[in-house]
Amino acid sequence: MAITVSRPKLNWKERIYLPAILSGMAITLRHFKNMLFGRTKVTMQYPEEKWDAHMPEHYRGAPALVRDTAGRIRCVACQLCEFICPPRAIKIIPGELPSDDKFAKVEKYPNEFDIDMIRCIYCGMCEEVCPEQAIFLRKDYAITGFTRADMVHDKEKLLEIGGVMEGVVLKWNEKK
Amino acid sequence: MDYYFIITTLMKIVGVVFLIILPMVSYTVYAERRVSALIQDRLGPNRVGPAGLLQPVADALKFILKEDFTPAHVNKFYYWLAPCLAMVPAIATIAVVPFGSTLFGVPMVIADINVGVLYVFAIASLGVYGIVIAGWASNSKYPFLGGVRSSSQMISYELSLGLAVIPIFILVGQLRLTEIVNYQIAHGWMIAPFIGDWLNPVKWLLAVPMLISFAVFTVAIFAETNRLPFDLPEAETELVGGYHTEYGSMKFALFFLGEYAAMITGAAIIVTLFLGGWHLPVPWWGAEGFQWLLINGDAPGWRGVLGGLFNIATFFAKVAVLLIVFIWVRWTLPRFRYDQLMRLGWVFFFEIALVNIFVAALIIAYLPL
Numbered sequence A: 001m002a003i004t005v006s007r008p009k010l011n012w013k014e015r016i017y018l019p020a021i022l023s024g025m026a027i028t029l030r031h032f033k034n035m036l037f038g039r040t041k042v043t044m045q046y047p048e049e050k051w052d053a054h055m056p057e058h059y060r061g062a063p064a065l066v067r068d069t070a071g072r073i074r075c076v077a078c079q080l081c082e083f084i085c086p087p088r089a090i091k092i093i094p095g096e097l098p099s100d101d102k103f104a105k106v107e108k109y110p111n112e113f114d115i116d117m118i119r120c121i122y123c124g125m126c127e128e129v130c131p132e133q134a135i136f137l138r139k140d141y142a143i144t145g146f147t148r149a150d151m152v153h154d155k156e157k158l159l160e161i162g163g164v165m166e167g168v169v170l171k172w173n174e175k176k
Numbered sequence B: 001m002d003y004y005f006i007i008t009t010l011m012k013i014v015g016v017v018f019l020i021i022l023p024m025v026s027y028t029v030y031a032e033r034r035v036s037a038l039i040q041d042r043l044g045p046n047r048v049g050p051a052g053l054l055q056p057v058a059d060a061l062k063f064i065l066k067e068d069f070t071p072a073h074v075n076k077f078y079y080w081l082a083p084c085l086a087m088v089p090a091i092a093t094i095a096v097v098p099f100g101s102t103l104f105g106v107p108m109v110i111a112d113i114n115v116g117v118l119y120v121f122a123i124a125s126l127g128v129y130g131i132v133i134a135g136w137a138s139n140s141k142y143p144f145l146g147g148v149r150s151s152s153q154m155i156s157y158e159l160s161l162g163l164a165v166i167p168i169f170i171l172v173g174q175l176r177l178t179e180i181v182n183y184q185i186a187h188g189w190m191i192a193p194f195i196g197d198w199l200n201p202v203k204w205l206l207a208v209p210m211l212i213s214f215a216v217f218t219v220a221i222f223a224e225t226n227r228l229p230f231d232l233p234e235a236e237t238e239l240v241g242g243y244h245t246e247y248g249s250m251k252f253a254l255f256f257l258g259e260y261a262a263m264i265t266g267a268a269i270i271v272t273l274f275l276g277g278w279h280l281p282v283p284w285w286g287a288e289g290f291q292w293l294l295i296n297g298d299a300p301g302w303r304g305v306l307g308g309l310f311n312i313a314t315f316f317a318k319v320a321v322l323l324i325v326f327i328w329v330r331w332t333l334p335r336f337r338y339d340q341l342m343r344l345g346w347v348f349f350f351e352i353a354l355v356n357i358f359v360a361a362l363i364i365a366y367l368p369l
Helices: A012-016 A018-036 A080-084 A125-129 A155-162 B003-039 B055-065 B076-096 B116-124 B127-137 B141-164 B166-172 B177-187 B201-224 B249-274 B302-330 B338-366
Strands: A063-065 A090-096 A108-116 A135-137 B282-286 B289-293
Touching: A012 A018, A018 B003, A018 B302, A063 A108, A063 A155, A080 A090, A080 A125, A108 A155, A125 A135, B003 B055, B003 B076, B003 B249, B003 B302, B055 B249, B076 B116, B076 B127, B076 B249, B116 B141, B116 B177, B116 B249, B127 B141, B127 B249, B141 B166, B141 B201, B141 B338, B166 B177, B166 B201, B166 B338, B177 B249, B201 B249, B201 B338, B249 B302
Parallel strands: none
Antiparallel strands: A063 A135, A090 A108, B282 B289
C-alpha cells in the first residue's frame, strides 16, 4: 500500500527563505568568531603537541619486549605469540641458554625476535597469550620508516621500546 | 601619439592585474580555506610561513611543477582553449572599473569608456564559453553535464543581472562607471544616500528599490561566478568535479583562479555600482559645522598622493569585505536543486528586478528629488 507522505505546511516566514538564510549565517558567524578568538579548542597541533599526555590507560600501541628488574629478557621463546599472531607479524628464532648462565634453568631464549610493524594489527593477542608477561603493547603509535626493512622491529628495537617492567611475577628468580 | 597616456595606461594595467588582482586571487583562495576552516571549527592551512600566509606560493609551485597531462580522448584545440577563456574575461572586465580617484593626476581607471556596464556584461558573459567549451571538449559525461548546466544557469541569471542595474542608470543617466561613482560622491551611495540633502525622504525612499537591486544583483553575481549556493556546474557530489573533471595541473588552476578572479571582478562591480566605489567620506566638524570630508587625489603635493592611495585602499577594502561575505555564504548554505535554481532565477529574481525598475522609475519621475 502506498503511503502518502504529507509535506509540512510552511508559513510565510519559512517560505520566504530569507530568515532561514540569515539565522544560518548567524550560526556560521558564531563558529567563526569562537574559532578566531580561540574559544573553541578542538584541534591538536600534532607535531608540537602530542597525544602522549592524553593517552588512555588501555591504549594498544606498538608491541614490545620487556626486561624485568634484574635486567633479564623475560621472553623464553615459547613462540606462543608467534602462533597466535593473526597477521603472522612475529618471527622468533629460539636459542639455548648456556649451562653456566644465571638463569640456565629457563633453557630457551629468543635468539632473534622480529615483529613486522607493517603487518602488526595492534590486536594485543601476543600480550594476552604470553605466559611469561614478556611482551606488552606500549603506547608508541608513530611507527615510521623509509623502507620495509625499517619497519621490522628486531629484538634490540623491541627491548628499547619495552624498557624495564616493574611489578610483574618473577617466577625464575632463585628461591630465597 | 600620446606617449604619456600609453605609458601610464600600461603601468596601470600591469599594476592592477599583476600587483593587485592576481595576488588578491591567490589570497582569496587562502582566505576561502582559512575562513571555511574556522567556520567548521578547523584551523586550515597554517604551516607554510607565518599563519600559512605563504600557502598560495606553495600551491602555485605545486601546480607549475605538476605534469601537464592531456587525455587522449579530448578535442585538443578546445581543451587547451577553455582554461584561457575562463581566466581572460574575468581579468578583462576589471579594465572599466574605477578603482581609485587619481594618483599623480592620472585617473585610476584603465579604460574610462562610456559604455561601462555594457562592456562588463558583454565580456563577463564570455566567461560561460570557457566552461561550456571545457565541458564539451573533455568528451566525458560529467564535464558535459557541468557545461550544460552552467550555460543555462549563466544565461538565466544574466537577465536579472542586467535588469537589476537599470534603476541606477535611470537615476544617473550614464553608463560610464566613473560617472556613477561621481554621482554617489555627490549624492551618497546608492543603497545609503547620506550625503547632500540627506534629510530629503524621497532619497531614502529611492534607496529601497536600490537595496532590492543590490540584493538581486549580488545574488545574480553569485550565480554568474558559480559560487555556492549556485555551484551546480561543479557539484562535486553529482558531477565528480563538474566541467573541469578532465583537467589537471596548471590548466585546472586556471579554471580555479578564473573563478576567483570573476568573484573579485563581480565584487568590484557591486562596490562601484552600489557601495560608492572608492569613496569613503570622513565626518568632519569644521568652521561651517558638520560636513563629510571628501578625500581624493586632487590635493597638491604628497597629500594628493596619500589621498589617491587611500582611495585605492578603500576600494579594495570594500571588495575584500564583499569577498569575505561571498565565502561566508558559501560555507553556510547548501546547494540548490537544479529546478529550484531555475525557478528562483526565472520566477522570482527576474520578476522582482522587472517590478523594481518600474518602482524606481515612478519614484524618480513623480517625486521631487
